Amino acid sequence: MQRRFLVGIDLGGTNCRMALVDGQGRVCRRERFSSRDFDHVDGLMAKIEVICREFEIAVRGAGGEIVALGAGVPGLVDYQGKVMVAPNLSWLNGVDFSARLAELGQWSVRVINDANAIAWGEHAWGAVRDNSSFLAVTLGTGVGGGLVLGGRLWVGSDGAAGEFGHVVVEPDGRPCRCGSRGCLEQYASATGILRSVREELVQGRRSSLESLDADALTALAVGRAAREGDALALDVLNEAGRRLGQGLAMIANVLNPEAVVICGGVSLSLDLMRPSLDGELSRRAFEVSARRLRIVAGELGDDAGILGAAHIAGCTDALWP
Amino acid sequence: MQRRFLVGIDLGGTNCRMALVDGQGRVCRRERFSSRDFDHVDGLMAKIEVICREFEIAVRGAGGEIVALGAGVPGLVDYQGKVMVAPNLSWLNGVDFSARLAELGQWSVRVINDANAIAWGEHAWGAVRDNSSFLAVTLGTGVGGGLVLGGRLWVGSDGAAGEFGHVVVEPDGRPCRCGSRGCLEQYASATGILRSVREELVQGRRSSLESLDADALTALAVGRAAREGDALALDVLNEAGRRLGQGLAMIANVLNPEAVVICGGVSLSLDLMRPSLDGELSRRAFEVSARRLRIVAGELGDDAGILGAAHIAGCTDALWP
Numbered sequence: 200m201q202r203r204f205l206v207g208i209d210l211g212g213t214n215c216r217m218a219l220v221d222g223q224g225r226v227c228r229r230e231r232f233s234s235r236d237f238d239h240v241d242g243l244m245a246k247i248e249v250i251c252r253e254f255e256i257a258v259r260g261a262g263g264e265i266v267a268l269g270a271g272v273p274g275l276v277d278y279q280g281k282v283m284v285a286p287n288l289s290w291l292n293g294v295d296f297s298a299r300l301a302e303l304g305q306w307s308v309r310v311i312n313d314a315n316a317i318a319w320g321e322h323a324w325g326a327v328r329d330n331s332s333f334l335a336v337t338l339g340t341g342v343g344g345g346l347v348l349g350g351r352l353w354v355g356s357d358g359a360a361g362e363f364g365h366v367v368v369e370p371d372g373r374p375c376r377c378g379s380r381g382c383l384e385q386y387a388s389a390t391g392i393l394r395s396v397r398e399e400l401v402q403g404r405r406s407s408l409e410s411l412d413a414d415a416l417t418a419l420a421v422g423r424a425a426r427e428g429d430a431l432a433l434d435v436l437n438e439a440g441r442r443l444g445q446g447l448a449m450i451a452n453v454l455n456p457e458a459v460v461i462c463g464g465v466s467l468s469l470d471l472m473r474p475s476l477d478g479e480l481s482r483r484a485f486e487v488s489a490r491r492l493r494i495v496a497g498e499l500g501d502d503a504g505i506l507g508a509a510h511i512a513g514c515t516d517a518l519w520p
Numbered sequence: 521m522q523r524r525f526l527v528g529i530d531l532g533g534t535n536c537r538m539a540l541v542d543g544q545g546r547v548c549r550r551e552r553f554s555s556r557d558f559d560h561v562d563g564l565m566a567k568i569e570v571i572c573r574e575f576e577i578a579v580r581g582a583g584g585e586i587v588a589l590g591a592g593v594p595g596l597v598d599y600q601g602k603v604m605v606a607p608n609l610s611w612l613n614g615v616d617f618s619a620r621l622a623e624l625g626q627w628s629v630r631v632i633n634d635a636n637a638i639a640w641g642e643h644a645w646g647a648v649r650d651n652s653s654f655l656a657v658t659l660g661t662g663v664g665g666g667l668v669l670g671g672r673l674w675v676g677s678d679g680a681a682g683e684f685g686h687v688v689v690e691p692d693g694r695p696c697r698c699g700s701r702g703c704l705e706q707y708a709s710a711t712g713i714l715r716s717v718r719e720e721l722v723q724g725r726r727s728s729l730e731s732l733d734a735d736a737l738t739a740l741a742v743g744r745a746a747r748e749g750d751a752l753a754l755d756v757l758n759e760a761g762r763r764l765g766q767g768l769a770m771i772a773n774v775l776n777p778e779a780v781v782i783c784g785g786v787s788l789s790l791d792l793m794r795p796s797l798d799g800e801l802s803r804r805a806f807e808v809s810a811r812r813l814r815i816v817a818g819e820l821g822d823d824a825g826i827l828g829a830a831h832i833a834g835c836t837d838a839l840w841p
Contacts, residue, residue, distance in 0.1 A: 275808065283808070332677060346774070348669065349840045355776025356653060359809045362773040367766060367804060370690060379769070379804040445688060448700070449770065452683040453667070455676025483688060483700040487596060487604070488680045519670045 202263035206254055206306075207509030208247065208270035209313065210234060212287030217247070218502070219254045219265075220509040224324035226502060228257055240294045244303075251303050267307045268300050269512025271316030271504045277358045278518060280310035309512040313504055314361055315352055317497070318345025319517070320507025321460045325498040333458035334450050335497070336363055336443075338465030342384040342391075348456070352511070353519045364388065366446045386442040389418035389465055395435040396421060406431035422468035433471070440472030444479025451484040451492050462497035469496045523584035527575055527627075528830030529568065529591035530634065531555060533608030538568070539823070540575045540586075541830040545645035547823060549578060561615050565624075572624050588628045589621055590833025592637030592825045598679045599839060601631035630833040634825055635682055636673055638818070639666025640838070641828025642781045646819040654779035655771050656818070657684055657764075659786030663705040663712075669777070673832070674840045685709065687767045707763040710739035710786055716756040717742060727752035743789035754792070761793030765800025772805040772813050783818035790817045 202222070209216045211234060219228040230250045237243045251268070258265055274285030280297025297310040311319070318335030327333045331350040337343040342364030346353045354360050364384035365377050372381025373394070385391045393416060396408055407429045411420060424432035447459055461469050473494075480489050497503055511517050523542070530537045532555060540549040551571045558564045572589070579586055595606030601618025618631040632640070639656030648654045652671040658664040663685030667674040675681050685705035686698050693702025694715070706712045714737060717729055728750045732741060745753035768780055782790050794815075801810050818824055832838050 344774070348674065353669065353775070355809070356778050356812050357776055357808045359806055359812075360774060360776040362806060362809075365773045365804075365806065366770050367689075368691065370766060377806065445691060449687050450774070452686045453665070453681060453771070453774075454674070455678055455681040457677050483686075485680055485683060485686065485698065487678045488676070488683075491677050491680075 202261060203266045203513075204254075204258050204263050205509035205513055206251060206265055206268045207505035207507070207512075208268070209316070209505040209508065210270055210272050210288070211313070212273055215243070215246075216505055217250050218505045218509065219257065220506060224506055224510070226505075228254060234288060237290065239290050240296070240299065244299055247300070248303050255304070265304065265306055267309075267509065267513035268304065269309045269311070269316070269508035269510070270296065270300060271311055271313035271508040272296065273313045275357070275359055276310055276312050278354060280308070282310070283358065307512055309508070309517075311352070311354070311508065311511060311518075312345070312358065312361070314343030315345040315354065316504040316507040316511070317343075317462050318347055318361075318460075318507065319352060319511045320499050320503035320505070321462065321497050322347055322507070323510035324506055325460070325503060326495045327458050327460045330458040330493070332454070332456040333460060334363060334447075334454070334456060335460045335462055337463040338387060338389070338461060339463035340389055342388045343463075348454070348519065351517055351519045363446060363450070366449060368442045368445045383442055383446045387439045387446075387465070392418050392421055392435055392439050392465065395438060396431065399431050399435065404431050408432060418465050419467065422471060425468065425471050436468055436471045437475040439465075440475035441479045443472065444476035445483060447476070447492070447494070448480050448483030448489070451480065451488040455488045455491065457491060458493040458495065460495050460497050462503055466496050523582060524587045524834075525575075525579050525584050526830035526834055527572065527586055527589045528826035528828070528833075529589070530637070530826040530829065531591055531593050531609070532634070533594055536564070536567075537826055538571050539826045539830065540578065541827060545827055545831070547827075549575060555609060558611065560611050561617070561620065565620055568621070569624055576625070586625065586627055588630075588830065588834035589625065590630045590632070590637070590829035590831070591617065591621060592632055592634040592829040593617065594634045596678070596680055597631055597633050599675060601629070603631070604679065628833055630829070630838075632673070632675070632829065632832060632839075633666070633679065633682070635664030636666040636675065637825040637828040637832070638664075638783050639668055639682075639781075639828065640673060640832045641820050641824035641826070642783065642818050643668055643828070644831035645827055646781070646824060647816045648779050648781045651779040651814070653775070653777040654781060655682075655684060655768075655775070655777060656781045656783055658784040659708060659710070659782060660784040661710055663709045664784075667775075669775070669840065672838055672840045684767060684771070687770060689763045689766045704763055704767045708760045708767075708786070713739045713742055713756055713760050713786065716759060717752065720752050720756065725752050729753060739786050740788065743792060746789065746792050757789055757792045758796040760786075761796035762800045764793065765797035766804060768797070768813070768815070769801050769804030769810070772801065772809040776809045776812065778812060779814040779816065781816050781818050783824055787817050
């Protein structure tokens with residue numbers, strides 16, 4: 200029998216990454232190019248095709264075949280893999296990206312939202328491989344989410360499920376780009392954490408973060424300062440953890456899932472956020488649901504999305520409804 | 521072929537109601553007795569058995585048979601139908617109620633949480649019969665919830681899913697019996713609405729509700745006063761609607777379901793709450809999810825739970841996970 204390979208595409212607003220993945224979730228080859236070089240889907244498709252051909256040659260040399268091609272896209276993707284809205288890649292709006300990818304070869308194809316791809320990656324080969332119901336939370340520039348229930352990705356009626364970043368944690372809180380106020384994203388994302396730092400500094404609190412210029416003041420730097428004992432940095436991460444715990448209590452009460460996997464850059468500070476997160480969770484969630492909820496950091500890092508897109512493309516019945 | 525009948529049990533903290541139901545969801549016979557007469561499951565089982573025998577005799581007379589027996593219980597019920605905790609019927613704690621009901625006859629049996637039974641009833645024969653993904657919200661003394669996703673009841677890992685009443689809508693708000701603060705239940709339940717009325721009256725606002733004594737001051741009376749133009753009553757229902765809209769926005773963003781069905785006594789005032797509910801929903805939820813969400817009042821009234829328990833007992837694969 201031929202060895203079976205998968206191809207994953209992680210289409211970001213800035214970069215597009217592609218990987219050839221084997222049946223055990225190992226990346227065999229990678230390619231990366233700028234998404235900003237394109238202003239139409241045709242240009243992107245030409246580039247993807249060239250890379251697929253290269254992958255195919257490599258795979259045939261190893262006596263194998265590519266059986267599935269999956270892509271994660273930063274936007275709203277319907278159940279059939281059509282991109283409804285992609286705010287940072289507006290030329291993809293309305294494109295049946297799944298159909299376009301299917302033209303490239305005799306493989307099964309799936310296009311999903313990028314946060315859903317991350318969720319599926321951690322399910323297939325990562326931190327929640329033993330869990331059939333969980334929320335994946337991505338803490339990055341924004342806060343995203345992907346929901347797996349009963350072993351399948353719950354994408355919702357329009358593919359719009361999983362927007363955990365826009366759970367309200369403070370009804371009259373910080374205005375959010377979504378039009379609401381006090382969304383979790385405004386407190387627990389990298390952007391939210393930096394905003395909290397700046398608000399504290401403006402109020403005259405002292406911190407080692409004062410000395411950093413705008414470029415160096417990142418969520419990673421806040422985590423580093425907290426580890427070195429900086430009180431302001433610790434307070435800000437506590438607050439982010441508390442808000443995250445409030446949101447997760449809601450998920451525990453409404454869905455009673457087995458696990459939550461925290462991914463994205465800010466998840467590197469998860470250990471620092473855990474005390475306040477756990478405190479809020481136990482205060483707000485029903486005991487049985489809070490006790491059940493296993494909270495873990497993602498294991499696949501930046502590869503979660505690419506691996507998830509590749510894996511889910513080879514699965515039938517992986518999506519709800 | 522024999523006509524097939526179902527039996528539904530709605531076991532409340534005060535009363536237990538039983539009904540014989542035909543295949544079209546029509547109640548053919550009813551019985552009602554006090555749950556307070558019992559302090560052990562054996563007594564309850566003896567009473568249920570007597571009624572089941574009466575139902576069997578009636579059914580045989582009509583040339584039919586009873587094929588399923590289902591019960592809704594006010595508490596935490598696991599996936600197999602064991603009652604984990606029933607706060608108001610503590611003698612049921614730890615009882616495998618499903619196994620006990622199965623001893624009574626050759627029928628399929630299912631025991632579920634009472635809010636889930638209401639959700640399933642409205643799905644089987646009520647307001648959301650055409651929807652495969654929805655939240656049922658019960659606005660009564662408390663606020664309960666039942667979640668149907670992909671045509672199946674999502675009960676969660678421990679049977680504890682659907683606790684929509686304990687979504688936090690005001691982080692430092694009114695203390696809740698669950699140990700958290702600012703739960704939706706504290707604002708949108710009958711109890712919450714009456715608390716809001718009392719708070720307003722204490723602050724010196726005038727209202728036709730002032731003249732009512734404690735027994736007469738009910739959520740129904742608040743609805744009646746609002747319809748007669750009482751400003752305080754209208755404000756309080758607006759506030760309840762606003763809080764409910766905030767919670768539903770969260771459901772829309774996280775689950776993107778097709779519908780929400782509002783049940784329970786307070787749902788009789790749903791039309792009065794709709795303007796503020798809709799306003800909050802459109803302000804807080806993503807457009808595609810808000811547009812999708814059909815919000816309707818339940819159609820089955822007090823029979824939703826009994827009908828849902830009866831119907832789901834005859835279904836295989838009706839529960840997740």
